[in-house]
Amino acid sequence: MGKTIAEKIFASHLVDNPSGDIQVIRLDAVFCHEITTPVAITDLEARGMDRVFDPARIKAVIDHVTPAKDSKTAMQGKILREWALRHGIIDFFDIGDNGVCHALFPEKGFVRPGYTIIMGDSHTCTHGAFGAFAAGVGTTDLEVGMLKGVCAFHAPQTMKVSITGELAAGVYAKDVILAVIGKLGVNGATNRVIEFGGPVVDAMSMEARMTLCNMAIEAGGTSGICAPDMTTVTYLWPFIQDEFDSPEAALEAYGAFTADSDAVYAEEIVFHVGDLVPMATFGYKPDQVKPIAEMVGEKVDQVYIGSCTNGRIEDLRVAAEVLKGRHIHKGVRGVLSPATPAVYKAALKEGLIEIFMDAGFCVTNPTCGACLGMSNGVLAEGEVCASTTNRNFNGRMGKGGMVHLMSPASAAATALTGAITNSHIYTGGE
Amino acid sequence: MKSFNGKILFLDRSDINTDEIIPARYLTEITKEALKPYLLEDLEMTGFAPERDVAPSGAVITRANFGCGSSREHAPWALEVNDINIVIGESFARIFKQNMFNCGMMAVELSRDVLDDLMTRFAGKETELVTDLEAGVFHFTAAGEALEVPFEISDFDRALVEAGGWVGYADQHY
Numbered sequence: 221m222g223k224t225i226a227e228k229i230f231a232s233h234l235v236d237n238p239s240g241d242i243q244v245i246r247l248d249a250v251f252c253h254e255i256t257t258p259v260a261i262t263d264l265e266a267r268g269m270d271r272v273f274d275p276a277r278i279k280a281v282i283d284h285v286t287p288a289k290d291s292k293t294a295m296q297g298k299i300l301r302e303w304a305l306r307h308g309i310i311d312f313f314d315i316g317d318n319g320v321c322h323a324l325f326p327e328k329g330f331v332r333p334g335y336t337i338i339m340g341d342s343h344t345c346t347h348g349a350f351g352a353f354a355a356g357v358g359t360t361d362l363e364v365g366m367l368k369g370v371c372a373f374h375a376p377q378t379m380k381v382s383i384t385g386e387l388a389a390g391v392y393a394k395d396v397i398l399a400v401i402g403k404l405g406v407n408g409a410t411n412r413v414i415e416f417g418g419p420v421v422d423a424m425s426m427e428a429r430m431t432l433c434n435m436a437i438e439a440g441g442t443s444g445i446c447a448p449d450m451t452t453v454t455y456l457w458p459f460i461q462d463e464f465d466s467p468e469a470a471l472e473a474y475g476a477f478t479a480d481s482d483a484v485y486a487e488e489i490v491f492h493v494g495d496l497v498p499m500a501t502f503g504y505k506p507d508q509v510k511p512i513a514e515m516v517g518e519k520v521d522q523v524y525i526g527s528c529t530n531g532r533i534e535d536l537r538v539a540a541e542v543l544k545g546r547h548i549h550k551g552v553r554g555v556l557s558p559a560t561p562a563v564y565k566a567a568l569k570e571g572l573i574e575i576f577m578d579a580g581f582c583v584t585n586p587t588c589g590a591c592l593g594m595s596n597g598v599l600a601e602g603e604v605c606a607s608t609t610n611r612n613f614n615g616r617m618g619k620g621g622m623v624h625l626m627s628p629a630s631a632a633a634t635a636l637t638g639a640i641t642n643s644h645i646y647t648g649g650e
Numbered sequence: 651m652k653s654f655n656g657k658i659l660f661l662d663r664s665d666i667n668t669d670e671i672i673p674a675r676y677l678t679e680i681t682k683e684a685l686k687p688y689l690l691e692d693l694e695m696t697g698f699a700p701e702r703d704v705a706p707s708g709a710v711i712t713r714a715n716f717g718c719g720s721s722r723e724h725a726p727w728a729l730e731v732n733d734i735n736i737v738i739g740e741s742f743a744r745i746f747k748q749n750m751f752n753c754g755m756m757a758v759e760l761s762r763d764v765l766d767d768l769m770t771r772f773a774g775k776e777t778e779l780v781t782d783l784e785a786g787v788f789h790f791t792a793a794g795e796a797l798e799v800p801f802e803i804s805d806f807d808r809a810l811v812e813a814g815g816w817v818g819y820a821d822q823h824y
Binding site: 235236244258267284293295299340344355361363370411437442505592593614615619 | 721753
């Protein structure tokens with residue numbers, strides 16, 4: 221019987237099967253940030269077990285609130301910083317070269333097809349874009365991962381989502397994933413890995429695939445996953461060129477982490493996107509999705525472009541294309557947070573930052589910040605934000621605030637008018 | 651092992667998310683105890699007032715997909731420091747459920763029919779839960795009502811509860 225990608229990864233990393241369908245797997249990487257890791261560190265210290273399984277396999281970043289906004293966040297950074305230093309964790313990213321973890325770590329080449337990765341962050345599923353099994357976990361799983369390099373999961377059930385058709389101009393990976401979540405529901409993929417495939421995914425860049433996989437958790441999914449292909453190899457080539465004679469050789473090796481043709485899926489869904497239009501969320505749950513066209517004119521107070529979902533260079537290019545030579549509506553606050561220093565520098569070089577600033581946007585340093593209402597753009601009670609982030613829970617960006625999730629193009633267009641707007645009025649397309 | 655008994659807090663809604671259980675603005679705390687006053691602070695539900703309803707409670711009964719959203723273990727911790735070690739519902743988000751058992755707490759699934767019955771008979775009344783873990787039976791009692799409901803948890807989850815959580819278990823085994 222054939223295997224899905226996740227089943228192949230689990231089979232190659234199995235350490236123990238303590239009971240039932242529980243599989244304890246070996247971890248190739250444990251990612252850490254300053255919000256969920258410090259409690260694990262202090263707990264290990266209290267237990268007299270302040271050790272790490274392999275400092276080279278642990279990557280850490282201060283990204284959620286940086287620079288620190290108060291004494292408490294400064295202390296979280298301090299605990300992580302001192303721990304990284306104490307254990308010789310070389311890949312630790314602090315102020316000056318830190319960025320949003322799920323944008324930064326792929327960019328640094330820390331993810332490979334077939335890898336198993338955990339992090340104390342639900343959007344860890346992003347890294348599945350590289351053909352890895354990457355799951356968000358709580359602090360205790362993280363703690364054991366840091367200490368022992370293992371984690372327990374139920375044997376993976378895979379749901380295959382094939383995306384067919386051709387995306388219209390002005391419709392992006394964000395619109396696709398919002399529509400998919402709208403169809404699956406916030407509980408539709410719980411305890412399952414979502415394997416994204418089909419011609420639309422095959423044609424997507426790594427950035428777009430990361431946007432797709434990033435929001436697998438919003439349907440309850442354990443990990444998103446895309447089969448590794450030449451797009452994956454090309455992205456990774458600077459990091460793997462010493463391991464393989466040629467990109468073709470790498471592709472062949474990574475073929476071990478593609479699904480068998482007779483793989484058995486828990487569910488298979490074909491999602492046709494030929495007639496998909498730009499989408500946005502309208503409520504407090506990420507599956508409350510409808511076409512932007514049905515929301516046009518709803519006023520917003522703030523527009524936020526950034527995050528692990530849509531803070532990468534492609535996203536900034538798309539938004540800048542809409543904003544170029546224009547100015548955002550009076551009374552709307554525009555906040556751009558490039559996801560990493562490399563994104564920021566590329567955007568400077570390409571002249572995108574100038575476009576954003578000329579349009580009236582405030583440009584912040586790379587950080588998670590406003591996405592979860594911690595800093596750099598928290599909403600006041602009753603305010604509305606059009607946002608390229610991934611979660612619209614009640615109070616997410618600030619108590620009493622409302623968030624409408626959408627693509628960078630839609631968010632940029634919305635900033636220009638001060639109310640929800642389809643970007644096609646500026647750029648053509650759907 | 652923790653206590654899985656106490657007065658029940660009924661939260662009759664699906665998809666109660668982690669941000670409603672403990673808002674992100676409190677994630678800057680580095681001790682579990684500091685989370686105590688903020689449990690369910692952002693949960694807006696008719697008839698529910700956290701400052702009145704949380705303190706007397708020792709168990710939660712809810713609907714489907716409880717704990718969806720963030721991976722924050724602050725959600726179980728905020729329950730734990732309020733002496734709520736058990737949540738009973740139709741289903742749970744994967745990470746939340748794992749976090750509960752990893753802390754030696756319980757997230758137990760019952761069918762929708764059983765939950766409907768429990769809500770109908772007990773919601774709005776002072777209801778006590780006593781959990782017989784060994785027999786796998788919940789005992790619900792309120793004025794004029796008593797009900798026994800069998801439940802199941804996996805052998806692995808039971809081992810975690812008995813080991814007081816995943817750190818102890820993993821340290822023993824790996």
